[in-house]
Amino acid sequence: MLVVAALTWPGPRTVVDQLTGSTRTEEGRPGASAAGLAALEHALRIGESLGGKVVAVTIGPSAAEEMLREAVAAGAGGALRVDADPTDDEAVARALLAAVAERHGTPDVVVFGDDSGDVPGFLAAITDTAQALGLLELTVEQGVLNGLRRLDKGRRERLAIPMPAVCSVEPVLRPRRAGLPAMLAARNTTIPVVKPVVPGWTVRAGTIRAYRPRARILPIPAADQARDRIVALTNAVSAGGSATVVTPPDAAAAADLLLDYLSRHGYLGDTT
Amino acid sequence: MAEHAGPGTRSAVVDTPPQREVDVVVVGAGPAGSAAALEVARAGHSVVLLERGPFPGSKNVYGGVVYGRVLDELVPRWWEQMPVQRWVTRRSTMIMTPTQALTVDFRTQAWGGPPYNGATAHRCDLDGWLAGLATEAGATLVPSTVATGLLRDASGAVVGVRTDRPDGDLTAKVVIACDGVNSFLAKEAGMFVGKPTGHVTLGVKETLRLPRNVIDERFGVTGQHGVDIEILGCTRGIPGGGFLYTNLDSVSVGVVVDPHGLAAKKVRPEELVAELKRHPAIEPLVRGGELLEYSAHLIPEGGYDTMPELVTDGFLVAGDAAAMCLAAGIWLEGVNFAIGAGMYAGRAAADALAAKDTSKSGLASYQRMVDESFVLGDHRKLRRVPGLVLGQRMQQEYPAVLCDLAQGLFQVDNPRPKPGLLKLIRRVLKWHGVKTRDVLSDALTGVRSFG
Ligand SMILES: Cc1cc2nc3c(=O)[nH]c(=O)nc-3n(C[C@H](O)[C@H](O)[C@H](O)COP(=O)(O)OP(=O)(O)OC[C@H]3O[C@@H](n4cnc5c(N)ncnc54)[C@H](O)[C@@H]3O)c2cc1C
Numbered sequence: 001m002l003v004v005a006a007l008t009w010p011g012p013r014t015v016v017d018q019l020t021g022s023t024r025t026e027e028g029r030p031g032a033s034a035a036g037l038a039a040l041e042h043a044l045r046i047g048e049s050l051g052g053k054v055v056a057v058t059i060g061p062s063a064a065e066e067m068l069r070e071a072v073a074a075g076a077g078g079a080l081r082v083d084a085d086p087t088d089d090e091a092v093a094r095a096l097l098a099a100v101a102e103r104h105g106t107p108d109v110v111v112f113g114d115d116s117g118d119v120p121g122f123l124a125a126i127t128d129t130a131q132a133l134g135l136l137e138l139t140v141e142q143g144v145l146n147g148l149r150r151l152d153k154g155r156r157e158r159l160a161i162p163m164p165a166v167c168s169v170e171p172v173l174r175p176r177r178a179g180l181p182a183m184l185a186a187r188n189t190t191i192p193v194v195k196p197v198v199p200g201w202t203v204r205a206g207t208i209r210a211y212r213p214r215a216r217i218l219p220i221p222a223a224d225q226a227r228d229r230i231v232a233l234t235n236a237v238s239a240g241g242s243a244t245v246v247t248p249p250d251a252a253a254a255a256d257l258l259l260d261y262l263s264r265h266g267y268l269g270d271t272t
Numbered sequence: 273m274a275e276h277a278g279p280g281t282r283s284a285v286v287d288t289p290p291q292r293e294v295d296v297v298v299v300g301a302g303p304a305g306s307a308a309a310l311e312v313a314r315a316g317h318s319v320v321l322l323e324r325g326p327f328p329g330s331k332n333v334y335g336g337v338v339y340g341r342v343l344d345e346l347v348p349r350w351w352e353q354m355p356v357q358r359w360v361t362r363r364s365t366m367i368m369t370p371t372q373a374l375t376v377d378f379r380t381q382a383w384g385g386p387p388y389n390g391a392t393a394h395r396c397d398l399d400g401w402l403a404g405l406a407t408e409a410g411a412t413l414v415p416s417t418v419a420t421g422l423l424r425d426a427s428g429a430v431v432g433v434r435t436d437r438p439d440g441d442l443t444a445k446v447v448i449a450c451d452g453v454n455s456f457l458a459k460e461a462g463m464f465v466g467k468p469t470g471h472v473t474l475g476v477k478e479t480l481r482l483p484r485n486v487i488d489e490r491f492g493v494t495g496q497h498g499v500d501i502e503i504l505g506c507t508r509g510i511p512g513g514g515f516l517y518t519n520l521d522s523v524s525v526g527v528v529v530d531p532h533g534l535a536a537k538k539v540r541p542e543e544l545v546a547e548l549k550r551h552p553a554i555e556p557l558v559r560g561g562e563l564l565e566y567s568a569h570l571i572p573e574g575g576y577d578t579m580p581e582l583v584t585d586g587f588l589v590a591g592d593a594a595a596m597c598l599a600a601g602i603w604l605e606g607v608n609f610a611i612g613a614g615m616y617a618g619r620a621a622a623d624a625l626a627a628k629d630t631s632k633s634g635l636a637s638y639q640r641m642v643d644e645s646f647v648l649g650d651h652r653k654l655r656r657v658p659g660l661v662l663g664q665r666m667q668q669e670y671p672a673v674l675c676d677l678a679q680g681l682f683q684v685d686n687p688r689p690k691p692g693l694l695k696l697i698r699r700v701l702k703w704h705g706v707k708t709r710d711v712l713s714d715a716l717t718g719v720r721s722f723g
Contacts (some may be wrong), residue, residue, distance in 0.1 A: 180442060
């Protein structure tokens, strides 16, 4: 049984000046967030109940090892720093998975804080496991994972979560306080670092170029005034306007219509 | 006598274990604590540095200027490593009334190159750097851990600390209290017994973000050069003063005031900062600044006469915990004094460990080292200054007298002829009800104190 506590390292964040709208980058405060700490506490409890090993994992710079040492002091059986610079949440999920698999094998339960964006969702999708996100409670009863989640209008939903599972928790549980001897021992713990080879992306984006429609040479309309020639060229004040109402049956048909329209008007000349 | 504020805890008495867990425990990873831990670790002894914040500097506040020369002894070419915002090459002393300001402005390029003089730095950077030096040398930093009391043996000697963690007792041969102003540990050890109470001021500060080029233009500096402005007369007569410092892309502006004065006048400290920011001499400098941080902290400003005992069996006190901050009007220096005291405390602990005598007499070299250095030397020399600077005349009357004198001197009242200087002085003193005798007596105290 392998339980993973996935802690988010607070990287730089964008701050918007509310008066001027100008933006700047600010370094995040080092250390686990409240939600991350709650995830660790849940992972430790699950590990205790199910008799499994708990590993604390984060993707981050060497400064993040401090946070992992505290997790080890609190009772995690291992820690792992993933040295990667993923560009999106799917890549984060893949990097985490690859790193954990390399060192410890396939996890049975992964617990995130609820501030982990879409990473838990991607991880569940990639590994084809159950996901239970934004949980208020995550407990083990008679060997079964149980979750409690908020619903609209103050109602709650109880979930029996099959394993393997990916969960995320709200920061409602306060983490346990590591004992001083454990803190002292953890200070000298070397945190293993994994640089995972992340499998290829599912979507490949090309380089972005500004759209430049191909120039078309039109005959000069026959009119004396410049204004009239522009009106004729742009068809700006014609009675029917240029709107066309279409009602395609599905998205694919809508895309075909759009492509057809664009190529009829010469906008896709470059690609044909 | 009023009690020193703080918990009335009694130390836990423990059976002295034959083997202490570590040689030295340093409480507080501020400048004093990190310097102490660095010296102990460099001498090859085991040392644990306890910090209540999640990382060094997370709990700390200061105006922003640190004088680094004390580091010469600890870190060769420290200026190449220290996380500096700007090197102070312009130092102004401003005396103001609500509508006037008289500034003595000093600038030197000499302070813009090694070995420099003052530098602005953020505490989380500076404290993190200093603590990093200590851990690189072998100290063990334990964050998010509060020392809640002392452990003593049956004879009363300090043999460790109790922390707020489970199984949190840590025995040590020497405990160095660097836990800052209002040190609970120093009080618990009885170091303040018989010392006067109430000598703290309250420092409040805003950090305002401004673009770097705007700061350069407004303060007349370039590159990494910066400005330190100390201000008198900006606290509505409440004993204290103000400051304005430039960081790279922010400025720190704030006041340091007597909390009793605030209470008596029913003024909130942030009102004073807001007023200072609106002053015609300050407003153009901070205009449009975006508030990044508001912080407040106590400063032990009583100086030499309010310092506690520094040494007892197994126990040393350094930095603000020992009231070593020099807050004498135009000087507000605490970090350098804390680093100096911490360094000497660490050295004394290492010497005592080497000599296998950590009793009061074994640790006495700390008292000698601080006595012979600037740490107590400057404090002894300037012991009368806090009283002078925070006195009523200096706070309420002299700023107005000096500003009116300057105004009288530079105002052209034609067709009236210019007044003679002595006549002008007499007239201004009379306006403000200040007696020549008092001026002379204060001048004499000033000469004696500063001289
Ligand atoms: C508003 C203001 C402006 C100032 N301006 C300047 C200036 O411009 N230049 C200058 O040189 N000085 C300035 N000072 C003074 C300076 O900040 C202090 O003198 C200096 O920080 C003292 O260092 P220290 O290490 O003794 O204490 P601190 O810096 O206070 O460090 C004490 C450390 O101990 C920790 N701690 C406390 N209790 C415990 C505990 N029980 N267990 C574990 N950890 C504990 C704290 O979290 C802290 O990290 C200013 C102070 C203020 C408040």
